[in-house]
Amino acid sequence: MKTRKTYPVEFRAEAVKLALEQGLSLEEAARRLGIPKGTLANWVVASKSGDVKAAPGARSASALEAENARLRKELAEARLERDVIKKARPLLCSGVTARYAWVEEHRNLFPVVVACRMLAVSRAGFYDWCGRAPSARQQEDERLKVAIRAAHTKTRETYGVRRLQPELAAMGFEAGRDRIDRLRRQMGIRCRQKRKFKATTHSAHTLPVAENVLGQVFEPTRPNEVWTGDITYIPTDEGWLYLAALKDVFSCEIVGYAMGARMTTELVRKALCRAVHYHRPPSGLIHHTDRGSQYCAKTYGDLLTQFKMHGSMSRKGNCFDNAPIESFWGTLKNELVHHRRYTTRAEAEASIREYIEIFYNRQRRHSRLGYLAPAEFTQKYWGSVEAA
Incomplete structure (x- = not known):
């Protein structure tokens, strides 16, 4: 029932x-x-x-x-404890002072009693620590943070720890990489990074192609011994802006460049004439490019002969044969182009010209050059030659 x-x-x-x-x-x-x-x-x-x-x-x-x-x-307390552990996990193996500093930094987000309990530190000890004057190390860290922020802005937010260290040393702040990295992470500072790709080489032609003289051996012993050239694109609201440039492999300096709305032989010719006008290379310079039709044109070859240069070209489809200038394209786009939107070609030209002339050639530190800028590296080289 x-x-x-x-x-x-x-x-x-x-x-x-x-x-x-x-x-x-x-x-x-x-x-x-x-x-x-x-x-x-x-x-x-x-x-x-x-x-x-x-x-x-x-x-x-x-x-x-x-x-x-x-x-x-x-x-609510359980959720707070979970959030404290989640955010402070990297500090669980750190010293007491580092944990106190974390509690102080996040006391507007988490109650002190909860934060201290989860980090296994004394609440009374924390309040005692708060009443102390900053240690000499802490004061140095604060000054270094200001210098790091200034250097980060000065270098256009493009430097990682390795290049930032000599930049700070030049400003009078000697510090190890680990310390700089720790302070950068505390301040949430990161360098710009972004990559894109668009092919600009037209090699499906019947024009004559020069022999690959370099063979991926990029070891010149002086300036104006090896130049590498190429063309890349810059997007604007008006359409593509094409940039042709020549890079000195020894000094990493961009010795010549030209920009225009069309990817023509005249564009690369202007870049070469600019490089020769300002740098006056001696006879025998190796001029290396890809197999683009602009570089294979007869008028461009005649120009190389006039300037007594040896032409050299990459193997078909092998970007590593022209690695130095490809590296510059990556740097230019990672540090500048991919972080801007250009309304006009004229706006893009002005921005790129300023980047090359002011920042890249004269300020940007290169690890291969002992963290010197190309212009400074070249100047030191000629100074040592004269002294010898």
Whole structure:
């Protein structure tokens, strides 16, 4: 024989409260409570007619509210503890001072008592630490942070730790790489990085191709011994802007460049004439490019002969044969082009010209040059030649 299930008055009162005050439908409330919808409907009707006793239910509701409040508080504390551990995990193996510093930095996000408990440090010790004057090391770190921020801005947010170290040394701040890296991470500083690619070489032609003289051996012994050239593109709202450039492999300097709306032989000719005009290379310079039709054109070959240069060209489809200038394209785009949107070609030309003339050739430190800028490296070379 099926027995009729009975429910406590307190439960019935809370069920009615859930249905009436939480904005739930009878079906949803019944599903959450695990009771038949009809039963809950009867309780609701009875409560509205005054048949349900209020006193026991009222007392139970008060107790349940207190229990819910306690559970909500415990849940909030558990979430805080979880967030503290998640954010401070790298510090769990650090010293007490580092943990105190983390608590101080994040005290607006986490209660001190929770942060100290999860990091296993004394709350009294933390407040005692807060009352102390900054140590000499901490004061040095703060000064170094200011210098790092200034150097980061000066170098156009492009330097990693390796190149930033000699930049800081030149400013009078000697510091190890690990220390610089730690402070950069604390300040949230990162260098720009982004890559894209678009082919600009048209090698499907029947024009004569020069022999690959270099063979990926990029080891010149003086300036104006080996130049490498290529063409790349710059996107603008007006369309592509094409940039032809020549790079001195010895000094990493961009010795000549030209920009235009079309990728023509005239464009590369202008870049070469500019390089010769400003650098006056001696006879026998090796001029290396890819197999683009612009470089294989007869008029360009005649220009090389006039300047007494030896032409050299990469193997078909092998970008590593022209690695020095390809490296410059990557640097230019990672540090400048991919972080700008140019409305006009004229705007892009001005930006790129300033980058090459002011920053790249005269300020940007190159690891291959002992962290000197190309212009400074070349000047030191000629100074040593004269002294000898």
